[in-house]
Amino acid sequence: MMTAPDSDLITFGPYLSFPGLRMRFDRNAEVFGEGEAADFIYRVVSGAVRTMRFSSDGRRQILGFHMPGEIFGVETGPTHQATVEAVTGAEIVLVRRSLLEKAAADDVRAARCWLEFTASHLRRAQDHAIILGRRSAAERVAAFLLAFSNQGARSSELDLPMSRADIADYLGLTIETVSRAFSDMERRHVIDLPSSRHIVVRNRSTLLDLQAA
């Protein structure tokens, strides 16, 4: 597929677009680290990234994944609050944050777009908290697949860019538990697993039931 003409822009809502610099990150490369100065904002062109935080004892919690088109790394404070790494090889567009700051300082519509963006992330974080706080392993994995099938492909075929370890650290589970949940779903003909990262949703309504929203 050809690269879209706006692929080196970061577009915030209907009004603002900024020209950016495109960079390539290898699999597992760090885009930025927690505590670093937040001088840029980012957009995924191709590939996928994960945002995450670590405990002092090394445990990892993945806060979310960002797919092509999505903007990430936007802060209101001076530093990044999380670490972001490339899940797969990824192309990322960078824009100086000062451009966004300037736009938001000059134009309330720009400021509003930024606000809406942050509010949508807040909503996602709250949904995530509900999954982590009150759902069983099977429910978490079902919810993950449904969320991913909504944001990603339109069809019932999903290509997961991330490993079982990534999914586990996103859902607050272990690799083995995630794997068993997938196997159970396959055994029950809810999904097919032609390969470990390619998933065919066979029975979406059962998946919705499993999720127990």
Added chain:
Amino acid sequence: MMTAPDSDLITFGPYLSFPGLRMRFDRNAEVFGEGEAADFIYRVVSGAVRTMRFSSDGRRQILGFHMPGEIFGVETGPTHQATVEAVTGAEIVLVRRSLLEKAAADDVRAARCWLEFTASHLRRAQDHAIILGRRSAAERVAAFLLAFSNQGARSSELDLPMSRADIADYLGLTIETVSRAFSDMERRHVIDLPSSRHIVVRNRSTLLDLQAA
């Protein structure tokens, strides 16, 4: 203590203040429900409130508590995303959301205050997700006490307004597990429990260790 003179205002950052209407809510009374029109913004004057969401099967996840002085119920979309109830009897100030919208549309500084407010909530939600995803029961309860002792009283004495059930639904645990965690801490002389909702932190550094941040 006398009521502060600004107690019927909602103050957003250093610039904006709105006069509001004060209302009283009984214990467990609903301030607003998920899905209702978000026509007002709210501030706790006295007492405490909880924001929460329900699964279809009735499980409850508490997203957060709001203490006196805190603003809640601010949405960018048309409806509330969560239900809010009074934890104790509470005095709440209401302000028409249109006032905030107007201010943010007229003044980028006002818009910025709103953005900062939402960003701070996003940060809280992410911290919450980490607690729910990767921490043991003892670690969760320790983190809860530390967070509450920071936002609430300055000293080592805490008066919890909420029940064990509220704490459990905030931390993704059961009542019994929360109770056992408190009892363990008391047995280990980390805290005293003169009554079930009054807590004296005896050994803050052990609490910090327990939290395993």
Added chain:
DNA sequence: CGGGCGATTGATTGCCTTCAAACGTGGTGG
């Protein structure tokens, strides 16, 4: 063909939940 890594599967452990009962306290009515 061999090596390495991610994923799956199996066996066991352990933490938290569930079920159950007792305790304590605050409020109400006798």
Added chain:
DNA sequence: CCACCACGTTTGAAGGCAATCAATCGCCCG
């Protein structure tokens, strides 16, 4: 003033779900 009741909390015992420990499988790449 005290007895009693209701409700929140604590504690105990048992069970279950996910974690841990361990081995095998499968696939990609050299």
